[in-house]
Amino acid sequence: MAALVPRLPRVPDAETLARHVPAIDPVPAGTPRPLWSVMIPTYNCDDYLRIALASVIEQDPGSPAMQIEVIDDCSTRGDPAAVAREIGRGRVAFHCNERNLGVTGTFNTCLRRATGRWIHVLHADDAVLPGFYAAYQRVIETGDDLAMVIGQVVVIDEHGRWGNVMGPAPPVHGHVLQDFTCRQAVRHLGQFAGWVMRRDVLERVGGFSTLFQHTADWDLAFRIGLAGPVGCVPRAWGCYRVHGGSDTGRLMVSGTNIYERALVTRLCLSRLDAAACAQARATWRRELAEVAQGAAWTLDAAGSTEGRVNQARWAFALEPTPYRALLLALSWLKHARGRRG
Secondary structure, three states: OOOHHOOOOOOOHHHHHHHOOOOOOOOOOOOOOEEEEEEEOOOOOHHHHHHHHHHHHOOOOOOOOEEEEEOOOOOOOOOOHHHHHHOOOOOOOOOOOOOOHHHHHHHHHHHHHHHOEEEEEEOOOOOOOOOOOHHHHHHHHOOOOOEEEEEEEEEEOOOOEEEEEEEOOOOOOEOOOHHHHHHHHHHHOHHHHEEEEHHHHHHHHHOOOOOOOHHHHHHHHHHHHHHHOOEEEEOOEEEEEEOOOHHHHHHHHOHHHHHHHHHHHHHHHHHHOOOOOHHHHHHHHHHHHHHHHHHHHHHHHOOOOHHHHHHHHHHHHHHHHHHHHHHHHHHHHHHHHHHHH
C-alpha cells in the first residue's frame, strides 16, 4: 500500500520560484492603450473558437477601446486564422506561436502581447454573455484601485447546455471581496472566463508560473490579490465549458490536477503570515481529499480505472482514513484486473 501513496509536494525555494515566473514588460511608449485586451488562446478547437469570438464581437466597443487577438499554439488541425478572419471581419488580430509552447507558455504570450490596461484571457472553448465588458467596467470605474475583478461563471457542456454556477458569491454590500488571499490560497475562486487583470499589476508580479499546467491561473490570481484589492461583479457573465477533450480532463486521469492543487495551496499559504488564515490551514487537506475522492468516482463512471486509482491515491495521501484506504485498495484491484483482462 505504501508504494501506492504519493508524497505531498514540497514548496520550491525562492530562486526556483523566481526562475519560473516570467517578467511582463511595460507596453512600449507611444503604443495605443485601449481599456480592454481580449486575448483568446486556442489549440485545435475551431468550432468552439467561433463561439468564443462571436460572443466577444457582439459587444465590441471598437478598436480604440478594445484589442481582440487570437493566439494559436501551433494547432495541428483546423484553421484558426481563417476562423479569426471569418468571425472577426478585420477586427480580430491573429498570432501563431513559432513553436508549440503548451498551455502556460501560450497564456504568457497572451499577457505580453496585450496592450490594453485590463486583460481578459478568454479560453477558445469558453464564452462571454452579453454585457460582460460593460458590467466589469462599472466595477473597475468605482475608483477603488482594484488589481483584478472576478465573477461567477455558468458551467456549460460541449453542446452549450447550461449547468451549475461556480465562483465566489458576490458581496451583499459593495463590490470588494474580503479575505481574498486566505480564500484563494486554498481554493481557486474564479475561472478564466470570469476574471480580468490589470496589466500594470502584472508588470509588478509577473506572469503565469511555468511550474504549473493546471493551476497557473490559481497561483497568478493569488499573487495579484497580494498586490491590491479584488473586485467582484454582481452576477455571472462568463461561460466556462467543461468537456471530455479539455486539458482538465486529461490531467484528472493522471492525478496531476490534485498534485498541482496541493502544491499551489502549500505555496500560497507559505506566502502569508504564519498566523494568518488559521481555518484555511486546518481544513485544506481534508477538502482537497474530498475533491480527489469525488473525482475518483467520476472517472470510474466514465470508464477510467487508471483515473480512479490515481485520484484515490491522492485522496488517501491527503487524509488517510480507513474508508480512503479501502477505496484505494479496491481501485487498484479493479485497475489491475482490467489491465490483465
